[in-house]
Structure formats: structure tokens, C-alpha cells
Amino acid sequence: MKILAIDTSSMVASAAVMDEEKLVAEYIINHKKTHSEQLMPIIEEVLESCGLNIREIDAIAVASGPGSFTGLRIGAATAKGLAHACDIKIIGVPTLDGLAFNLPYCQGIICPIMDARRNQVYTALYKWDRGNFYKLKPHCAIALSELLEDLKKREERIVFLGDGVPVHRDTIKKVLGDRAGFAPLNADRQRASSIAELALEALKRGEGQSGDVFVPFYLRKSQAEREYDKKHKPEDTE
Amino acid sequence: MGYIQRAAEKLERLKSGQNINILAIETSCDETSCAVVRNGREALSNVISTQIEVHKKYGGVVPEIASRKHIELIDYVVDESIKEAKVQLKSIDAIAVTMGPGLVGALLVGVSHAKAMAFALEVPLVGVHHIEGHICANYVQHKCMEPPFVCLVASGGHSHLVHVMDYGGYRILGKTRDDAAGEAFDKVARALGLGYPGGPLVEKEAQKGDPEAVDFPRTYLEPGSLDFSFSGLKTAVLNYLNVCRQRGEQVNTADVAASFQNAVVEVLVNKTMTAATKCGAEVVALAGGVASNDRLRKEFESRCADEGFLLKYPSKLLCTDNAAMIGTAGYYRLRRGLLSPMTLNAAASMEIDSY
Numbered sequence A: 001m002k003i004l005a006i007d008t009s010s011m012v013a014s015a016a017v018m019d020e021e022k023l024v025a026e027y028i029i030n031h032k033k034t035h036s037e038q039l040m041p042i043i044e045e046v047l048e049s050c051g052l053n054i055r056e057i058d059a060i061a062v063a064s065g066p067g068s069f070t071g072l073r074i075g076a077a078t079a080k081g082l083a084h085a086c087d088i089k090i091i092g093v094p095t096l097d098g099l100a101f102n103l104p105y106c107q108g109i110i111c112p113i114m115d116a117r118r119n120q121v122y123t124a125l126y127k128w129d130r131g132n133f134y135k136l137k138p139h140c141a142i143a144l145s146e147l148l149e150d151l152k153k154r155e156e157r158i159v160f161l162g163d164g165v166p167v168h169r170d171t172i173k174k175v176l177g178d179r180a181g182f183a184p185l186n187a188d189r190q191r192a193s194s195i196a197e198l199a200l201e202a203l204k205r206g207e208g209q210s211g212d213v214f215v216p217f218y219l220r221k222s223q224a225e226r227e228y229d230k231k232h233k234p235e236d237t238e
Numbered sequence B: 001m002g003y004i005q006r007a008a009e010k011l012e013r014l015k016s017g018q019n020i021n022i023l024a025i026e027t028s029c030d031e032t033s034c035a036v037v038r039n040g041r042e043a044l045s046n047v048i049s050t051q052i053e054v055h056k057k058y059g060g061v062v063p064e065i066a067s068r069k070h071i072e073l074i075d076y077v078v079d080e081s082i083k084e085a086k087v088q089l090k091s092i093d094a095i096a097v098t099m100g101p102g103l104v105g106a107l108l109v110g111v112s113h114a115k116a117m118a119f120a121l122e123v124p125l126v127g128v129h130h131i132e133g134h135i136c137a138n139y140v141q142h143k144c145m146e147p148p149f150v151c152l153v154a155s156g157g158h159s160h161l162v163h164v165m166d167y168g169g170y171r172i173l174g175k176t177r178d179d180a181a182g183e184a185f186d187k188v189a190r191a192l193g194l195g196y197p198g199g200p201l202v203e204k205e206a207q208k209g210d211p212e213a214v215d216f217p218r219t220y221l222e223p224g225s226l227d228f229s230f231s232g233l234k235t236a237v238l239n240y241l242n243v244c245r246q247r248g249e250q251v252n253t254a255d256v257a258a259s260f261q262n263a264v265v266e267v268l269v270n271k272t273m274t275a276a277t278k279c280g281a282e283v284v285a286l287a288g289g290v291a292s293n294d295r296l297r298k299e300f301e302s303r304c305a306d307e308g309f310l311l312k313y314p315s316k317l318l319c320t321d322n323a324a325m326i327g328t329a330g331y332y333r334l335r336r337g338l339l340s341p342m343t344l345n346a347a348a349s350m351e352i353d354s355y
């Protein structure tokens, strides 16, 4: 079972090939250049460097969201195109699951935060317990202050990672003090290998879907929809 | 050997080959469209999934919603076009995709999908200019039509007068300096409370009105200019409506629609006839969504007959945004050896005569 994984949910563009035995190849780049120009050449490079033809890939894994709307769609449209042409399945892996999985067997709580603009972060909480990876709090887009209120009530140490860290590091330290830790640079951003490994586990559980039904998980409505809803059903808060 | 070398090899074979099937994808605005075009002229399928209903309640196309819709629909539309064409994916020889101009987020869905498919199928990929596509809709409609000709491309996004000298040989004679013709229709439709999309609604309303009822301005700009300007006309309509409202007068919507349409058509026709004469063209062609306006077609019919030009225009379906026109444009680009690499990007704006 060979899987090609891609993640374009943030500034990072990444692609990896993994099978049940090993991570065969991975490419990560976090440098200003558009994903649209970068992604296919990266995929080509990753496959070529391990002598694989796309036809030898058994499934495509993709970071499904949340994240940059455009970034998610470039990843999704690419994954769908590859899956369509090769007639293979897509496994969508939530972006924050992938990020948190960068820190295996971490003690305490893992808290990925992605800058979601509008003074919010995309976040969720995770924990490792006796070798199992759990989600403590589901994906949400909330204000950092709200997240920190929640974390203050918990007792464990918390490790933060993601592109929200440089934006909010000082505030986090001020509120949580020594309880807050930050992931090292080699693990604090999206990596396609994490998406690949979670996708392999999902495949073993029989998950995965036909590419034509796959859509990104935006977590947020478009601005036009939010404004429309506000105007037409003001009793609805979200 | 990498993708691009393999694609280049296939392109060589394709140039001399027969029965070339091109899969084409168009997602530049609010239609998700996919087609299979044989030998550049025959649309074996041309599937268009329109999002008009989705955008209606917002009074116009919302880019983020359009992009989300494209990604939901793209695979189904591709599949449908393959099925309808009675071909198989493995008999696709090349892929053409609209790369711009248009809504970037929307374009990116088509471009990313097309690149991935071309890579996996190991076939040549070609990015196509949306307006070149509109012009080429004429080749799908008229199997023997060839350049040169002068073409008016008028739609919600563009108003261009183009001298088509050869396949891929374009000279822009004039274009709009502000609103596109179709955009003016949309804005006036909104002001008249007719809804969205404006083109067909204004046209329908105009059928009941008197085109001479209100004397709206015709903007010809400086002498000799083949550019367009429709924002003054749009403002004149809005002012007229305001004045009526202030005086408490009842507005005759049909008369306003008919007079507005008359003003747009007159300018489009006059400028196109001038352009055709200037270029010494024998054929005048129309393209784009506004080219499905019957009043415009009728006026062109009579003027071209009077002045000795041969008039060509595509069917109404081929006037809207559709992928068959992109497949045709892509075919002629490939024939000229033009390939797109895996770095192909979408562009919100780009020039038809230099890409």
C-alpha cells in the first residue's frame, strides 16, 4: 500500500510518499511562492526521486482543512485530479490532526493553532494516552483569549505549534506561564508525512472516499454567506 | 524522463495525428464546464453546470462561493463530459484549461485539476485565454470558418474588439475602459429590480418597451477610438430613475430597458462596423454572453447585409462560458507547439495577444 500525501493548507507546501514500512520520500517547503506553481512540481519530484510512477500509488491523502481556503482548494483539486485519472481513493485528513501528529508520544496536551485572521485561530486539543492519540476538543475557529480561558482550567502542560505560534507566543506565555511549551522548528508546521501516516491508519479502518465526493473542510462559511445570514436570520449567532 | 519531456513527445505525434480528443475544463466564473472536443471543431460533449441559482440571492457572483461550488462539481462534470462523448479517459490526447482572465480562486480549481489529470494521464497540457476561447466558439459552430475576421467579444466580464489575423494571431483594436457591456446589463437590471443575471432579464423586459422612449447617451470617446465606455450610460440610467423617483413619476421599466439596450447595441454595432472597415475584413464575428442578445444579433444582421460583411456568431449555448470553446482554442495552440508546464498558474488578468 503506497500513499501519496499532500498538504497545502498553510504557507507550507508539502508532499510525501509512505508505505506501511516507511516514509519513502518527503518534500517540505515554507517559502513565499504560490502553491499553484509549486505543488505539481513537488509531487513530480517526490515521485521521481523514489522511482515511482503515479500509477503505482494506491491512494491520495490530502490535508482537508481547516486552513487557507485557496490553499485547501489547490490541494483538493490536485488530489481529485490525480485520484480521478488513476481511479484511486482520496483520504481527507483534518489539517489540525496532522499538525498535532507531528509530536508523537508528547506529554500533556497538544494544541495546534493556525492563524485564522479576524482575530481568531483554528484550533483543537489532542492528547497521547498509553500509545493512543486522542482528540480532547473538536476543531473550532475561536478567539485566542477564549482558547486560553479553556486551557487555564486544565492542569497539564500544553505544547503549542502551528503558524499561529509566532503571532501569539507572547500572549500565550503571559497567560499560561511555564505550563506553555512550543514545538521545535522541525515539527511545528504542516508535514505531509503526518497526513500520510494518519491516512494509512484511516485506510486500515476502511475509510477513504471516491475522489468525486471529496470537498475541503472549511470550518467557516464564506464572508458573503455570513453577512447574508446575519441580515436575514439575526437570531442565529453563527 | 519527466512529465514535460513525455508531453512534448506526445505533442509531436499529436500534431500529425488524426482524431485528436481534447478534454477541456473551464471554471473562470460561475459555470463549471467540461467538454471533449475532436480535432478542434467537433464538440463530442459540452457539459455546463451553472451556479446562477446559488448566486441569485447575493445579486451577483460571490467568488468564494463560486470556488467552493467548482470543487464540489468538477469531477462529476468531467465524468459526464467523458460519458456523453462516448470516449474513455485513456483516449484523451491532451487537456486544455482556462488559465485566465477571471476569478482567481475559481480558475485555480480548474487549473489544479487539469494539471493533476494531465500529469497522471501523461498527456500534453495547454492553458487557454478565456477570451481566445470565446472567439474560438465560432470555430465549433462554423466548421469551415477560418481567420481572418474581426470579432466583437462582449460578456459580463469583457468587451473587446479583436482582429483575428490567424489562429493565435490577435490584435486588440479596442476594449472597454470601465464596465463591460454585460456588466452594464447586470447593473441596470438590478436598478430596475429585474434580478440577476441581467442580460436575459433586460432583454425580455425590453421586448415590451419602446427603444426610443428615453434618449440615453451613446459614448464614442475620442474620434477614431475603438474603445468602449459603458459606465456613463449606466449612470445616466440610474440618474433617470432617481429623477423619476424624486418627482414621484411612475417609471416605465420596459421603456427604460429597451432604451438602455438600444444605446448599448448601437455603440457595439457602430464600433464593430468601423473596426471591420478599418481592417479590411470580410467577416464579422460575435462572441461572449452578450452575443446571445437577439436585438444585438438583428442589428448586426441588417448592418452587415447593408455594408457587405459576412456575419458569424455561435449558438446561444456556445456564447455562454463553456469548455468546448476552450478545447478548440487549446487544439490550435497545441498545433502550434505550445505546451504548458506543471508550474502553470491562474491569472486574474492577462493579455490575449502575448501569452
Ligand SMILES: [Zn+2]
Pocket: B130, B134, B155, B157, B288, B289, B320, B321
Ligand atoms: Zn466569458
